[in-house]
Amino acid sequence: MKIRRAGAAIAMAATGALLFSACSTPGAETGEDATPEATAVEPTDGCKADLGEVETADGEIKYSIGEDEWNAYNNDTSATNSTYNAVVDTQLFSGFYYFGSDGTICHDENFGSYEATSEDPLVVEYTINDDATWSDGEPVAYEDYLLDWATQVYTDQGTKTVDGSETPLFDYVGGLTFGTYVSSPPEGEVGGKTLTYNYDKVYADWEAQVSDSMPAHVVAEKAGTDVQGLVDAILNGDVAVLTAAAEWWNTGWVYETPGQLPDASEVPSSGPYIIKEGGWTAGQAVTLTANENYWGPAPATKELTFRFAAPETHVQALSNGDLDAIEPQATVDTVAQLEQLGDSVTISTGQEFTWEHLDFNFASGRPFANDAGGLVLREAFALCAPRQKIVDDLIKPLNPDAVVMNAREVFPFQDAYAEVTEVSYDGSWDEVDIEASKAKIAESGVATPIDVEISYNAPNERRSQEVALIKASCDEAGFNIIDGGSEAFFDTELDAGDYDIALFAWAGSGLVASGQSIYSTGGGQNYGKYESEPVTAAWTALADSADPAVHLEQQKIIETELWKDLFNLPVFAHPGIAAYNSDLQNIRQTVAQNGLPWNAEQWSRAS
Template sequence: MKYTKLSAAAALAAGSALILSACAPGGGDADNTASSGNGGASGSASQGGEAGAPEVTEGDKGQKLTAPVDGPGMADLGDIQPQDDTIAYSVGADDFVSYNGVQSNTYTTYNSAVVDRMFSSFWYFGTDGSVQRNEDFGTYEKVSDEPLQVKYTIAEDAKWSDGTPVTAADYILQWAVENDTVKAEGAEAPLFDSISFEQGKYITEAPEGDPAGKEFTVTYAEPYADWEILIGSTLPAHIVAEKAGMTIEELAEAAANKDVEALTPAAEFWNDGWDFNPGELPDLADVPSTGPYMFKEGGWQAGQSITLTANPEYFGTPAATKELVLRFADPKTHVQALQNGDLDVIEPQATVDTLQQLEGLGDSVNIQTGDQMTWEHIDYSHVEGSVFADSPELREAFALCVPRQQIVDNLIKPIYPEAQVMNLREVFPFQDDYQEVVDAAYPSELDQPNLERAKELVEQSGVSNPTVRLGYQAGNPRRTETVALIKSSCDQAGFNIQDANSPVFFTEVLPAGDVDAALFAWAGSGQKASGKNIYHTTGAQNQVKYSNPEVDAAFEALATSLDEDEQKEQTKIIEKLLWEDFQAIPLYAHPGVVGHNADVANVRDSAAQSGALWNVEQWVRVQQ
């Protein structure tokens, strides 16, 4: 399974957190070896555009565009209708699993690639990770700072594909779903299996508004830095009500009152009712869409692909292409599939070999490269039994021997010459405040390895020839090379570096704490306090059991501040403390590579975790 950084960029804007990236789009890492994904979908990914296809112009980075692009948001395509055509894409080899993609066992980038097409939101992330408002769906405004209060107005014509209006009831249910105080008496787990409970934490009372109406207001118990992205879209409350044997009014009332007994049948359906066996979609009436695409009847071929079709009831700008095929294809096959016409757009792992293969396809393919909000790092394990758990000397020694600049020079710069060593966790090198935070928080003596000092620290630790099990997901050539470079350097400092890659690294090894250090990436977007879920002592994604009360307090201060200057100061404090503890070793922001058939227009890579898929509804084949 591939994990992503838990982010409000998920289908239901699940709150501030991050996603483990084993194989993320836009420069993610190929670590799966499943089916080739060469068949099973209706239509042909390589068919030509029809007569009258839109004309194109050249944009930045050689992008082909059917409408001018002004900034990081969606282009205005004007009055269009879906072109009777099919475009194919693959995020990786894992099959689709659930219409409810925000449960603990379904929130992956594979699943999100499908469901994100079917849920509209009040906002989306633009190409630079900035928050962009989606007024086709609705509007929102902050009406008060003390207390923080936000009013939402759903567009009058916003509706589910079955014709049911989107109303406040959908958001009242979603608030209960994301509230871990909604639990049975004596139960350890909340009633609803959700990946985020941020809404319930910061918004302690249910949204106020007529459940049948289009307006609702939320009041925060305390300020929240990422308030603008906490509420986005929802699953259909009217379907949950129907399956639970309730009216929508009864469901909304039970949700608002946190009535566990009344909500139990609703939670049972919410948790399990939308999970499917491969290839077996339920009655399409149970899985409506508010997005530009919806499931196509009979369009799911297990282990091969799933086909979405344009939503005829969509209230925004229609999808530019009638059918979208999402293939379940091993990333190692993507370049060949692009050449064969089985895929139209790919985001392979950014390696020198991959880039050369794409360049070898000539004018038939357009290539885009750029910065990504996915970053590679090595986390020290603080789990009992780890060589680093109780040894600050060994953590510092390891940081002093990891050849970060050499890793970037050898493995990343040949793909993206502007790449640089990343010295922070919460701010990216291409963001405006990066250097200011680096100057305040980063120990510059780590710029280059210092093997002599590392040797001294190893000796001071009292551990002779310490073994470091450096773990990562198997099947990743770039990480294998990274570990080899680290071993070549750190063994000279007295360590014994072991390549501890595993095919079950994320599902078994890391949760069990069976490594001393973990090499992986977080894939995310432009949130302000997303790292709290990783670095806070009680963070749900703190797999390495790191704990520092000062970091906890700084993240609380950051998350509850609406002042941008204060947010920056707390970020400096957090970064400095994390470096002092040697919590992790940042390496680099991933370079993104997108390749697409030259006759497909409006493909625009994004730095955010959604990658190129962020505007897939605008992709269209054009005549060359």
């Protein structure tokens, strides 16, 4: 699974978040092994191909990203922001842009348009398609985006954020960052199709800040008012109404009973699909069906089914027809099994903006916290963690060019990687040194053996192998590594900070400011409670500029400080693989966090 990260405006339903990941890869080519027959329309760039007039074909296409249940229509909260939700929710919402297969920001002109009408100060004007409506017939309009703004501005005191450090009223995954850039509400009228954002200062990823929205008319009803009442409450800071709205926004679209669908009136769609009536079977799948009220290009296939299937079952399920498209965790065994399926299956390889890492928990009472073993104990772990062996044993058989990753905000396949790491990383943690690790443990004063639980989302074969390799090495130094794999990791443990070391992957989009909420003090995705004034200041400087030279210099500072504090240990950029039935058309891999279904509304079977 992927965790989406928040930061500037992010992918999928969450305009501003990075994603949790369990099995993906960083970006570049798409589908280089795909056969020509697998594509009905040859794309000319990274954006969606123009299929012309499309008539929705009867039938169903089945896909799985993993075993976790879909559990939220609102994928924008800190508790629900995952690819397991996003792959479904992306089909239920339309917006001003989407990420193309190469990470390009693609304008969705079927939804609307936008332009910066002034650069200093930055002013951006958005126009929504006159025909854009929710599936219940209500217009997609100004009030939806006013609500979107409010979710990123109001604190739990009912006041507007000053510096983004306050506790948010709405559990928006990106926190209050947007509110520090756009402190005044967007201009527009209730029911109107135009809205204007006046920025207080430049934002690096402004173009990706506003995309889709949640339905304001639903929130208004659940808050005990109407749309005009909700708009007035947002504009006037009515704490009672805002609190009621936030309660629904935070929890009303999160489903704790698998298989129990909400009333259709609560989950209207602005995208090509709606949730099929009775289409959620606990532990099995959720099915979407074509949105008859969608004004844009009709979806190519009537139904999309997202099955909840463990990654280790994907190849067999593809072989026997239970699945039509998969993104299995890339292992040597998986590739060999896929190749045995012959011409009936197309195998596509590529890169994605996804990277594996081991995150320390800095919260008080945890073994690596600064009031416990601290930096010295983190250094001891870094000296015994066999990053190179993990890459050699688990990743290089799939990608011979794979390397240990020594940065977080740039990938080894990106041009800036060498320049950033040359300045920020001195090679101190390249080699395992058990004796040096023992010495650091002794220096920390912590009695051995030191229990350290490495938590991750289970089952996950590759992650369990990573933990086993770490245990074989670090136990020699004086640690007692505990395999903390759990099915509850992404649901509860990570967000609650219930771990010593968290092993997962961030899946991103390539936006330069998207990591701000991960590393900044008090950031919404800073699950390990890391605090650093230099890092927070560098992120602010980066986000406040549109100059690539400034971005590069601040990335160098950020990476240097993260290594100095040993915020975490990056391990590798994921090798990506997708496989699908060869009779499917228009399937294209992507480097971005949406995964294979980024254009699922275009998937069809060859006639």
